[in-house]
Amino acid sequence: MPGKEHQPTPKGLRCRKIAEQTTAFLKAGGKIQEVPPGATGLPSIKDVKRSYQMSIRGFLS
Template structure:
């Protein structure tokens, strides 16, 4: 309708907030590294299992 102001959707608000946070991070001297496709930055399941096994062995001995 003419004269009605556009109300941003939750998705638009979230995107705007992320953009503002990113700009502030970069302005404060932060750097962004590119993550290769398929990488998540999380430890692999093998690393998690290995860590769990090591902690259980220490607990049981």
């Protein structure tokens, strides 16, 4: 409609805010690291079990 201003959706506002934060991060010297598909920042369940077993052994000794 003529004269009616377009209001951004909440999703659009979030996208814009993320883009602004990313730009500020990069301008401040931050770097973005690409994570390979399938990778996460979480340890594997195998590593968690091994760590747990090591802590139990130390506790029982």
